[in-house]
Every structure is written in C-alpha cells, then in structure tokens.
Amino acid sequence: MTALLNIKDLRAYYGQVQALHGLTFSLNEGSLTTLLGANGAGKTTTLRAICNMVRSTGAVEFEGKPLTSRSTENIVRLGIAHVPQGRGTFTTMTVEENLQLGAITRKDQAGIVDDIERMYTHFPVLKQRHTQQAGTLSGGEQQMLAVARALMLRPRLMLLDEPSFGLAPLVVRDLFKILGKINREDKVSILVVEQNAQLALELADHAYVIETGRIVMSGNAKDIANNEDVRKSYLGY
Amino acid sequence: MELFTNQILAGIATGAIYACMALAVVMIYQAIDHLNFAQGEMAMFSTFISWQLMQVGVPYWGAFVLTLVFSFIGGIAIERILFKPLTKAPILTNVAGFIALFAIINSSAGLIWDFTIKQYPTPFGSSPFLGSQLISTHQAGMIGVTVLLLLALYFFFQYTRMGLAMRAAASLPESARLVGINTSWMIALGWGMASAIGAIAGMLIAPVVFLEPNMMGGVLIYGFAAAVLGGLTSPFGAVVGGFLVGIFENLAGTYIPGVGNELKLPIALALIISVLVVKPAGLFGRHIVKRV
Amino acid sequence: MSAIENVAPEDQPVEAVPKRAMTIGSGTSFVVLLLLLIVPLFAKNFIIFQLTMLLIYGLAVLALNILTGGSGQFSLGQSAFYAVGAYTTAVLMEHLNINYALTLPIAGLVCFAFGFLFGQPALRLSGVYLALATFALATAMPQLLKLNFLEHWTGGVQGLVVTKPDAPFGLPMSQDMWLYYFTLAITLAIYIFSVNLLRSRSGRAFMAIRDNEIAASAMGVDVALYKTLAFGVSAGITGVAGGLGAIAVQFVAPDSYTITLAISLFLGMVVGGVGWLPGSIIGSAFIIFVPNIAEGISKGLSGAVFGVLLFLIIFLVPHGARQIAIVGQQLIGKLRKN
Numbered sequence: 001m002t003a004l005l006n007i008k009d010l011r012a013y014y015g016q017v018q019a020l021h022g023l024t025f026s027l028n029e030g031s032l033t034t035l036l037g038a039n040g041a042g043k044t045t046t047l048r049a050i051c052n053m054v055r056s057t058g059a060v061e062f063e064g065k066p067l068t069s070r071s072t073e074n075i076v077r078l079g080i081a082h083v084p085q086g087r088g089t090f091t092t093m094t095v096e097e098n099l100q101l102g103a104i105t106r107k108d109q110a111g112i113v114d115d116i117e118r119m120y121t122h123f124p125v126l127k128q129r130h131t132q133q134a135g136t137l138s139g140g141e142q143q144m145l146a147v148a149r150a151l152m153l154r155p156r157l158m159l160l161d162e163p164s165f166g167l168a169p170l171v172v173r174d175l176f177k178i179l180g181k182i183n184r185e186d187k188v189s190i191l192v193v194e195q196n197a198q199l200a201l202e203l204a205d206h207a208y209v210i211e212t213g214r215i216v217m218s219g220n221a222k223d224i225a226n227n228e229d230v231r232k233s234y235l236g237y
Numbered sequence: 238m239e240l241f242t243n244q245i246l247a248g249i250a251t252g253a254i255y256a257c258m259a260l261a262v263v264m265i266y267q268a269i270d271h272l273n274f275a276q277g278e279m280a281m282f283s284t285f286i287s288w289q290l291m292q293v294g295v296p297y298w299g300a301f302v303l304t305l306v307f308s309f310i311g312g313i314a315i316e317r318i319l320f321k322p323l324t325k326a327p328i329l330t331n332v333a334g335f336i337a338l339f340a341i342i343n344s345s346a347g348l349i350w351d352f353t354i355k356q357y358p359t360p361f362g363s364s365p366f367l368g369s370q371l372i373s374t375h376q377a378g379m380i381g382v383t384v385l386l387l388l389a390l391y392f393f394f395q396y397t398r399m400g401l402a403m404r405a406a407a408s409l410p411e412s413a414r415l416v417g418i419n420t421s422w423m424i425a426l427g428w429g430m431a432s433a434i435g436a437i438a439g440m441l442i443a444p445v446v447f448l449e450p451n452m453m454g455g456v457l458i459y460g461f462a463a464a465v466l467g468g469l470t471s472p473f474g475a476v477v478g479g480f481l482v483g484i485f486e487n488l489a490g491t492y493i494p495g496v497g498n499e500l501k502l503p504i505a506l507a508l509i510i511s512v513l514v515v516k517p518a519g520l521f522g523r524h525i526v527k528r529v
Numbered sequence: 530m531s532a533i534e535n536v537a538p539e540d541q542p543v544e545a546v547p548k549r550a551m552t553i554g555s556g557t558s559f560v561v562l563l564l565l566l567i568v569p570l571f572a573k574n575f576i577i578f579q580l581t582m583l584l585i586y587g588l589a590v591l592a593l594n595i596l597t598g599g600s601g602q603f604s605l606g607q608s609a610f611y612a613v614g615a616y617t618t619a620v621l622m623e624h625l626n627i628n629y630a631l632t633l634p635i636a637g638l639v640c641f642a643f644g645f646l647f648g649q650p651a652l653r654l655s656g657v658y659l660a661l662a663t664f665a666l667a668t669a670m671p672q673l674l675k676l677n678f679l680e681h682w683t684g685g686v687q688g689l690v691v692t693k694p695d696a697p698f699g700l701p702m703s704q705d706m707w708l709y710y711f712t713l714a715i716t717l718a719i720y721i722f723s724v725n726l727l728r729s730r731s732g733r734a735f736m737a738i739r740d741n742e743i744a745a746s747a748m749g750v751d752v753a754l755y756k757t758l759a760f761g762v763s764a765g766i767t768g769v770a771g772g773l774g775a776i777a778v779q780f781v782a783p784d785s786y787t788i789t790l791a792i793s794l795f796l797g798m799v800v801g802g803v804g805w806l807p808g809s810i811i812g813s814a815f816i817i818f819v820p821n822i823a824e825g826i827s828k829g830l831s832g833a834v835f836g837v838l839l840f841l842i843i844f845l846v847p848h849g850a851r852q853i854a855i856v857g858q859q860l861i862g863k864l865r866k867n
Contacts, residue, residue, distance in 0.1 A: 076417035088412035090405055101405050105417035272657055326847030333799040337839035344832025465661055503669030510662045514653045
C-alpha cells in the first residue's frame with residue numbers, strides 16, 4: 001500500500017504559541033485512520049495545518065505533491081475534503097444549496113446531479129429537508145449534511161473533525177456506520193479526529209494518539225483498543 | 238388629496254434614483270461586509286467616462302456597454318491594488334481607505350473634467366410619462382431598468398453557481414474556502430459588479446442631477462439609507478427602501494412645516510433611524526441571532 | 530425572511546486593546562510634556578495658534594477614541610457635539626457676558642447631556658446603523674443652527690464673533706500664547722481624567738462591551754447604562770474642545786461644523802491608532818497638517834494627494850501610530866536586554 005498523505009515534522013503556531021511540536025505520520029490509501037487525544041492535544045490543529053489554515057512549518061505531501069505552499073482552496077481542489085469543527089454549515093442556505101456548494105469546484109453538471117441523489121440515498125433525512133434552510137436542521141442532521149457536502153467534492157481524502165461532538169450516542173453510531181460504508185464502497189480515505197476514542201477505534205483500521213502536540217503512539221486500531229495500559233493512560237476509558 | 242398623490246408620484250420618481258444606487262450598495266455590502274463610502278465617486282467617474290466616450294462620437298448604448306466593462310475591470314483593479322493589501326487591517330482602517338479613495342477620485346475627476354455642470358443625455362426621452370407632469374419617460378425608464386437589474390441580480394444569486402459561490406464566500410469565508418472557493422477573488426468580483434451597477438446608476442442619474450464631480454454626494458447617502466432601510470442583505474429590500482426613502486423625503490418636504498430643502502435629508506434619515514430602532518435588521522433584512 | 534444563524538464570536542469591528550497598551554510610559558510622557566511646554570516660547574503667534582488647534586482637535590479625537598476605542602461604538606456625529614460645545618461657549622460669552630473659562634464646563638455638561646440622550650435611541654443600533662444615525666445628526670446640526678427662531682441667539686448663517694481673552698493677572702504674554710497654555714492645562718487635565726476613566730470600573734465595563742456585548746451583559750455589566758455613558762463622556766469632552774475651538778478661532782458659524790469635521794476626526798483616530806489615547810495628538814497633527822501638505826504639493830489635485838498620503842499611511846501602519854509605538858517599545862526592550 002502506498003502512502004496517500006505524508007506528514008513530516010509538522011509544527012504549527014497560534015501567534016507566539018506553538019501548538020504542534022514536530023508531528024510525523026502517514027496515511028495509507030483507502031485507510032480509515034483516527035487521531036486520538038485529549039482536549040487541547042492538537043488534533044484540530046493538525047487538520048487545520050494539513051489544509052494550511054494555521055501558520056505551520058514542516059512537510060505535508062498529498063499523493064507526492066507538497067501542500068505547504070498552497071492556499072486552502074487549492075488544497076481542497078486536489079481532493080481533500082475537510083469537515084471542520086462546528087461543521088461549517090452554510091446555515092442561511094438550503095440543504096440542496098449546501099450540497100451544490102460541496103461540488104462547486106467540479107465541472108460535470110450531470111455527475112453533480114447524480115451525486116446529490118446518491119447523498120439522498122445515503123442520508124434520506126436530507127432528501128426530506130432539501131428545501132429547508134440548513135440552520136433549521138438538528139445537530140445530527142447538520143453533521144450528516146456536512147459529511148454529504150464533503151463527499152460532493154468526490155474527495156480522495158476526507159478529514160473529519162470530531163463528528164460525534166454534541167450528538168446523541170445513537171446518532172453517532174449511525175453516522176459512524178455510514179462513514180465506514182463510504183470508506184469501503186466509495187474508496188475514500190478518511191482521517192477522523194475524535195475524543196470518543198472507544199467508538200473511533202471500533203471504526204478505524206489505524207490509529208495515532210497525540211499528546212501536547214506530539215504523536216505518542218501509533219498502531220493497528222484493534223491493538224490499541226486491546227492494550228489496557230494505553231487505554232488507561234491516554235484514552236481514559 | 239391630489240397634492241398627496243402627486244407628492245407620492247414625485248417621490249417614486251426620485252426614489253428610482255436611490256433604489257438604483259442602493260442596489261450597488263447592497264452588492265458591495267454582500268461582498269465585503271461594509272459600506273464603501275467611495276462608491277458614489279466611482280459611479281460618478283464611470284459616468285464621466287461614458288460622457289467622454291459620447292463626446293468622441295460613440296453612440297449612447299455603445300458608450301453604456303463600454304463603460305460597464307471599464308467599471309467592472311476598474312472595480313476589480315481597485316480591490317486588487319488598494320484593498321487586498323488591507324485585508325488583515327482593522328475594519329476602521331478600511332473605512333479610512335474608502336475616504337481616501339473618495340478624495341482621490343473626486344479630485345481627479347475635478348481636474349480632468351472640471352467642476353462645471355454638464356448636460357447628460359437620456360435614452361428614454363424626457364417627455365411626460367402617461368400624461369403626468371411628475372414622472373418623465375426618463376424616470377419611468379429608470380424604474381424599468383432598476384427592476385430589470387433587480388431581476389438579473391436575483392437570478393444571478395439564486396440560480397448560478399457563481400452567485401452561489403459569492404453568497405457562500407460572503408456568509409462564511411472559512412467554510413467557503415473549505416469547499417474550494419477562492420474567497421479573495423469573490424471579493425474582487427463583488428467590487429467589479431458593484432462598480433458596474435454603480436455605473437448604471439450614475440448614467441441613469443446624470444440626466445436628472447446633471448453631470449459634475451459632486452453629483453453623487455447626496456445620492457449615495459440616500460442610497461445608503463435606502464439599503465439600510467431595506468436591510469443590507471436584500472437587493473429587493475434595497476429597491477423598496479429606495480422608493481420609500483424617495484416618498485419619505487418628498488412628503489416630509491411638503492407636510493412638515495419649516496422643512497426646507499436643507500432639512501429634508503436629516504428628516505428622512507431620522508425617519509429611517511426610527512424604523513431601524515423598531516426593526517434593527519431593516520425591513521427585509523435577515524435577522525442574525527448572535528451568541529457568545 | 531428570518532433565519533437562525535449561529536455565528537461564532539463575530540469579528541469585532543474594533544480591536545481589543547488591552548488597558549496597559551492604551552497609554553505611554555512615564556519617560557515618553559515627560560519628554561512630550563516638556564516639548565509642549567517649551568516650543569511655544571520660541572514660536573510665532575501663527576504657529577502657536579496652530580499648536581492650540583492641535584491640542585483642541587487632539588481632545589476631540591481623544592473623545593472619539595474613548596467612544597470607539599473604549600466602548601466599541603462608532604460615531605460620525607462628533608462634529609455635532611463639537612458644534613453644540615462651540616455655540617454654548619459663544620452664546621454664553623457674547624450674549625450673557627460669562628467669563629470664557631466658566632463657559633467650558635457648561636459646554637461640557639450641555640454636551641454630556643446631549644450625548645447621553647442621543648445615546649438612548651442609539652443603543653439599539655450598532656455598526657453601520659449607528660454610523661448612519663450619527664451621520665444624520667452631523668448633517669442635521671448645521672441646518673438646525675441656521676433655523677430662524679434660533680437666529681437671535683446663534684446669529685443664523687452669519688454666526689457669532691467671539692472675543693479672544695487677554696492673559697490674566699497682567700501676565701506678559703500674547704493672547705495666543707495665553708490661550709495655548711490655558712488649552713494645554715485643560716487638555717492635560719482631560720487626558721489624565723480619560724486615562725483614569727479607562728482604568729476604572731467604568732473603563733473595564735466599556736471594554737467588556739467593546740469586546741463582547743453579550744458576554745458583558747451576562748457578566749452583569751449594565752450595557753445600556755455604560756454605552757450611553759460612553760456617549761455622554763465622549764460628547765462632553767468634544768463639547769469642551771468645541772468651546773475652546775470657538776475661543777481660539779474667535780468665530781462660530783454653522784458651516785464650520787459639517788460632516789467633513791466629523792470625518793476628519795474619524796481619520797485622526799485611525800491614523801493615531803484606535804484605542805490608543807496618546808495617538809490622538811498624532812491624529813490631530815494629521816488632520817491639521819496633512820491637508821496643507823497636500824495643498825502644497827499640488828493645488829489642483831490636493832484631494833487626490835491627500836488620499837494618496839492617507840493610503841500610504843494605512844499601508845505602512847494599518848494600526849496607526851500605535852503600531853510605531855509598539856515597535857519602538859519592543860526595540861527599546863531588546864536594546865536594554867543586550
């Protein structure tokens with residue numbers, strides 16, 4: 001398997017404050033990887049640094065292409081879809097407009113129409129609400145919309161920032177089931193950042209644990225889930 | 238009663254001017270989230286360009302189209318050269334930039350074309366419209382153009398992908414970048430469109446107020462007021478606001494004692510502010526719920 | 530059409546300036562004060578007059594700075610408060626023969642009340658809406674001053690001539706020089722008052738409102754009271770500046786106080802640095818001297834030259850003179866370390 005995303009010595013800064021202290025890790029094509037860690041460990045910053053939304057140094061390569069000098073929108077155009085924390089929903093627009101926006105960089109009108117229909121089969125609730133303003137959706141529905149919007153890009157890689165945040169456990173299970181399906185069927189590689197380690201480890205095939213801006217552990221998701229020491233000291237369950 | 242209806246008619250006629258300008262104001266507000274104080278001057282400069290073209294023999298509609306192209310490119314150029322470098326600067330610094338731009342354009346126009354007033358032609362003629370002395374065919378034509386422009390804008394924003402991208406960039410820039418929209422160019426495009434709409438407004442207004450470097454001063458203020466009254470996010474509201482402001486102004490001038498021409502503006506503004514105190518987002522604006 | 534939108538803490542129109550950063554060190558203050566005290570002794574009367582105006586506009590910019598930099602409210606109506614202050618002084622001096630020094634506190638109080646009252650309806654407005662409301666005030670003021678039934682007091686379009694006071698106690702100095710030192714004393718007093726105001730409980734309340742109004746009210750700050758109070762204080766100081774201006778120029782007329790003045794004061798605040806009180810004097814220097822410089826460079830294109838100069842300044846220092854002061858401080862800090 002080849003590495004889809006390669007990150008070397010990634011450091012990120014908020015003003016004078018350094019948030020990442022030399023992260024090195026990689027992501028395989030077709031994998032579903034999770035990045036775990038406590039609050040403030042640097043998970044969100046890692047995703048933001050990949051998309052160049054925060055000042056950073058180090059090397060980030062996607063399919064062999066360096067990302068560091070590209071603007072956020074150009075990185076997205078390479079096929080990296082990022083679902084940010086808080087979901088980034090265009091709340092004043094309709095559900096369908098949100099989906100259209102996900103495909104705004106694509107030129108194939110027919111493909112876009114098909115994809116919107118495909119999203120409606122993945123997430124039937126979005127079809128029911130397609131003319132509603134996205135801001136009126138519930139949290140879980142908005143998260144589904146965010147994932148669907150990201151998929152409209154036909155991404156090679158999807159970055160998800162705490163998709164379980166603020167959702168009811170049952171909704172989270174549903175969502176994760178769909179993510180697994182997307183990963184397997186649509187061949188989208190996924191990097192998901194989570195605080196809910198237990199659930200993320202069930203879903204993922206590979207996991208990294210991050211603490212105060214450094215990778216402290218990496219391995220097969222099952223191994224990490226079964227290692228009691230790791231669970232106790234880093235994942236807290 | 239006849240006086241009253243006449244004043245309303247006259248108000249609608251002047252309101253058309255404000256409605257047209259208010260559309261340009263809403264356009265730029267959508268793109269950059271604040272009001273551009275130099276917008277009137279940009280429109281005035283565009284109008285002078287069209288006048289100059291006609292002076293050298295270009296027919297009206299030819300000059301009209303060329304001026305639109307010039308204004309569109311000019312608006313983009315102004316954004317790229319002068320305001321893109323200020324993207325990270327505080328908002329109030331940007332406002333100072335608008336004032337500087339105002340001074341530059343006004344003074345340059347004065348030097349190039351001097352401050353004497355010039356006649357400006359109308360394509361619609363200026364005979365009474367449907368037999369009314371209060372609305373001329375030019376003013377009726379102006380209302381027509383404003384409504385057409387409104388429809389075109391509505392179509393553009395609702396049904397084209399570019400319009401959708403511009404709306405997205407204006408409402409949530411970061412999310413827009415995350416779906417691959419080049420938000421910086423959307424802003425430049427907004428400037429270009431606002432500049433072109435302003436040019437249309439200028440070319441329609443010039444036959445009424447005559448062409449000279451200070452022609453837009455008062456008009457822009459009424460345009461702002463109209464846009465604010467309608468709710469800065471709604472092109473439809475801006476047009477309605479424009480007509481309402483025109484009617485307000487005329488009625489205040491007629492029925493409130495002691496209001497000469499000089500006090501018309503403050504009174505119209507005071508009325509608008511009273512409306513805003515009751516409806517802070519304007520008549521047709523989106524109310525945005527804020528949280529910490 | 531109404532929609533619910535969750536906006537993350539919105540970009541604040543006015544940057545958060547920490548209290549500490551609002552003033553300058555005692556060393557620098559001392560040097561500036563010394564310069565202000567000594568320079569007029571060696572200057573011609575016209576220069577002294579200009580320096581007086583520098584202080585007066587400095588006060589007016591300072592007042593706007595308290596309102597905008599302190600409490601985050603934007604105003605294009607400062608010229609109206611300035612006009613009310615100027616007319617109060619002029620009317621009291623010329624019609625009622627009240628001593629010029631006594632008219633100033635009255636002008637201040639009248640404007641405080643005016644500003645406080647104006648602040649009431651303005652409470653519900655913010656951003657561009659407040660800008661429009663204050664703008665309306667600024668455009669209305671010259672027209673109101675021209676109203677017929679006020680003409681007996683205001684002199685209508687003609688305005689009023691104000692007598693310039695002599696130096697008291699037989700002090701051997703020219704009228705201009707006396708007025709300069711008089712103005713300097715008042716300016717210093719108001720500056721010290723303002724610095725302390727922003728450091729006080731009320732100042733903290735202003736800044737809390739500026740940085741996040743909803744959070745401030747959740748913390749128990751009486752937002753309505755402090756917002757109107759900020760308007761009142763700002764108007765009051767502007768009124769005193771207006772009164773001093775009337776005495777210095779020896780003349781008040783409606784058309785001296787148009788929206789142009791309000792815009793100048795706004796530009797002065799931006800150039801000096803929003804929220805940085807000492808910058809007010811630098812902003813004032815900009816208001817007074819840059820238009821003259823522009824005129825000197827090109828008569829026909831003075832407006833354009835002014836605009837270009839203004840652009841140069843905001844390109845170089847988008848945060849105004851405050852930015853230079855911060856860089857300077859850091860340099861001094863580094864030098865001391867080495």
